[in-house]
Amino acid sequence: MSNNDANTASLMARVPGPVQPGPGRFSPLGFIAGIRPTELLAVVPFILFAVLFLIAPTFYVVVSAFLDRAGNFTLANIAGLFSEQIRASFWISIRVSATSAILGAILGLLIALAILRGRLPSWIRSTVMTFSGVASNFAGIPLAFAFLATVGRLGLITVLLKFLGLDIYRGGFNLLSFWGLTLTYLYFQIPLMILIIAPAIDGLKKEWSEAASTLGASTWQFWRYVGLPVLWPNLLGTLSLLFANAFGAVATAYALTGMSINMVTIQLYAQIRGDALGDPGLGAALALGMIVITAFANVIYLVVRARAERWLK
Amino acid sequence: MxxxxxxxxxxxxxxxxxxxxxxxxxxxxxxxxxxxxxxxxxxxxxxxxxxxxxxxxxxxxxxxxxxxxxxxxxxxxxxxxxxxxxLPIRRGFSRIPWPWVVFLIGAAYFIIPLAATVDFSLKIRRGTYSLDAYTSVFSDPRFQATFTYSLLVGLATIVVGILIVVPAAYIVRLRLPGLRPFIEFVTLLPLIIPAIVLVFGYIRLFNTSSVLPLTGSAIGTNLLLILAYVALALPYMYRAVDTGLRTIDVGTLTEAATILGANQFTILARVIFPNIIVAVLSGAFLSLAIVIGEFTIASLLNRPAFGPYMQNIGANRAYEPAALSIISFVFTWLAMGMIQLLARFAPKTSARTD
Structure with missing residues (x-):
């Protein structure tokens, strides 16, 4: 890929373009020797944006987690993370994110396999893919409303089941709980999984399953020894993406539960609004904790992907 | 044996x-x-x-x-x-059409909440179905104001996003392949760093006493909201533009235009951009779908956007939220439908497999 680009680039350098600027070959940065200033100008907005609005804010949050109000180094903010309330809030966020990611990955994989390899009519496939595009973006406030109207205390399903003699709220279900949140999050986690894993499943060559069955492998053996090992890095990668996706979600949980579930994103939201805590250093420490956890999930992914790519070569 | x-x-x-x-x-x-x-x-x-x-x-x-x-x-x-x-029972078990079973259970999970929401949104009058909840939403001046505001912010996000992403993606593909890992890392950052952490950083970094006091004025805060949304949509925008660039022969087009005497800006605006417009637009509609009902950033920056409005209605009304939910769903579906429609116009020739 980059080889091809490099060829194009070297070819381009030899084109005697009429736009050759006077001073020519101005290059303050060694690694891009031979680049015209106008070309450099094209990446400047992007890099400026990345530095100002992605890297600097993150860096700022990380640094201020270690500073007290006067600007001196302190570990008090980090120590504050280990108070009972905040530990519990991190834990419930991790639980909901991990459960919705694991279940979303498994169910999404099953649905993707069913529509891509289950010999269903082709219109089902295209409909499911389009719907997944919609549903994976149907997160936040409207999603919370939809689930309140479905399995909330006055929701259609709740009322219907009660009519049939099954009171799910008396049976221990609560939309404003761990399982309620997980059920709601699955509505965008499953479609996201389908969207990401579908190309990977399509990448499983037909010849492989044919070769496997020629050698006498059963369907189970094909998936156990060929299909799943090939999909594995993709599965783990998507798992970490789904985890981060759920972990950073604020709006769904906020609209669903208000302050009644103590998720870490809601804690941080309240902290920024100035409703609670009222300690900016602790807010930064909360944000740092969130970055560390999502980064950890993604480092796992990167390591796995690097190993997988080595193997696929 | x-x-x-x-x-x-x-x-x-x-x-x-x-x-x-x-x-x-x-x-x-x-x-x-x-x-x-x-x-x-x-x-x-x-x-x-x-x-x-x-x-x-x-x-x-x-x-x-x-x-x-x-x-x-x-x-x-x-x-x-x-x-x-x-034995026949065993065969019967494996004869169950599992793909259909999985598909139908999945379909039920995804359709029931929508059906329930539609049902709920129509029940505002006791005993009969009516569209009153929708009338009430559409005639609410705050709905019109916030929806227009979010739509405008969304459009501005798309324009700024295109201006930032397209030139960078083009040059990286053409002349600076060495920058690609860095650019790809940056475009993945918004997926790793939660939006609420970013906005927390913005509020501190661009406060009234900073070098760039964006939060000090309404215009500045609007600008900050747009830039935050550009960050949010960056992974999708970049992916879409890069896919578009991959399907055309950037090198040859640039050479041809250069030989004909076009300068860099003309090449980008009048040769490359028209060729990838379909990909850019699909990225644009995806961005719009993400941005239009966004709650966290808009609410923390105190902007009169559609997301905070929906949250406010949700806290104060019973049936209107269901109607708003359906309206959002239809809007998202329209945006995604536009992408599907555009995909039919995408250039299918000279697709390079690199």
Whole structure:
């Protein structure tokens, strides 16, 4: 890929373009020797944006987690993370994110396999893919409303089941709980999984399953020894993406539960609004904790992907 | 045919151990993820007991396995005659159309909430179905104001996003392939760093006493909101533009335009951009779908956007939220439908597989 680009680039350098600027070959940065200033100008907005609005804010949050109000180094903010309330809030966020990611990955994989390899009519496939595009973006406030109207205390399903003699709220279900949140999050986690894993499943060559069955492998053996090992890095990668996706979600949980579930994103939201805590250093420490956890999930992914790519070569 | 008892024991032990480990992993995950923090020590001791039970079961099964095998072989003739009956059931089991079952269960999970929401949104009047909730929403001046505001912010996001992403993606593909890892890393950052962390950084970094006091004025805050949304949409925008650039021959087009005397800006605006407009637009509609009902950033920057409005209605009304939910869903569907429609116009020639 980059080889091809490099060829194009070297070819381009030899084109005697009429736009050759006077001073020519101005290059303050060694690694891009031979680049015209106008070309450099094209990446400047992007890099400026990345530095100002992605890297600097993150860096700022990380640094201020270690500073007290006067600007001196302190570990008090980090120590504050280990108070009972905040530990519990991190834990419930991790639980909901991990459960919705694991279940979303498994169910999404099953649905993707069913529509891509289950010999269903082709219109089902295209409909499911389009719907997944919609549903994976149907997160936040409207999603919370939809689930309140479905399995909330006055929701259609709740009322219907009660009519049939099954009171799910008396049976221990609560939309404003761990399982309620997980059920709601699955509505965008499953479609996201389908969207990401579908190309990977399509990448499983037909010849492989044919070769496997020629050698006498059963369907189970094909998936156990060929299909799943090939999909594995993709599965783990998507798992970490789904985890981060759920972990950073604020709006769904906020609209669903208000302050009644103590998720870490809601804690941080309240902290920024100035409703609670009222300690900016602790807010930064909360944000740092969130970055560390999502980064950890993604480092796992990167390591796995690097190993997988080595193997696929 | 007949294996030694120790061989049977060993193979049974391996099999049960594998099964036991798988079972314990699921068990541990389930116990961990369904318990509160203070309940974890209790769950851990329960888990230790589970390990003990499963271990004992595996060992016992292995020790008994030669006996069981012998018993099984002794019963073979009887089993063989009984086999005739159960076999059709087995075949019946595998004849269940699993893809259909999975698809239908999935479809139910995804359709029921929508159906329930539609039903709920129509029930504002006791006893009959009516569209009053929708009329009430559409005639609310705050709905019109916030929706227009979010739509405008969305459009501005798209324009700024295109201006930032397209030139960079073009040059990186053409001349600076060495920058690609850095650019790809940057475009993945918004997926890793939660939006609420970014906005927390913005509020501190661009406050009234900073070098760039964006939060000090309404215009500045609007600008900050737009730039925050550009960050949010960056992964999707970049992916779309890069895919578009991959399907055209950037090098040849640039050479041809250069030979004809076009300068860099003309090449980008009048040669490259028209060629990838379909890809850019699909990125644009995706951005719009993400941005239009966004709550966290808009609410923390105190902007009169559609997301905070919906949250406010949700806290104060009963039936209108359901109507708003359906309206958002239809809007998202329209945006995605536009992408599907655009995909039909995408150039299918000279697709490069690199």
């Amino acid at each position: 007949t294996r030694s008892p120790t061989a049977i024991m060993a193979s049974t032990f391996r099999l049960t151990l594998g099964l036991a480990v798988a079972l314990l992993v699921v068990d541990a995950l389930f116990r961990l993820l369904t318990s509160n923090l203070d309940a974890i020590p209790g769950q851990l001791s329960a888990l230790l007991w589970d390990i003990a039970y499963v271990g004992i079961a595996a060992v016992a099964l292995s020790i008994l396995s030669p006996l069981l095998t012998a018993a099984w072989q002794a019963l073979q003739p009887t089993a063989q005659s009984l086999w005739a009956a159960p």
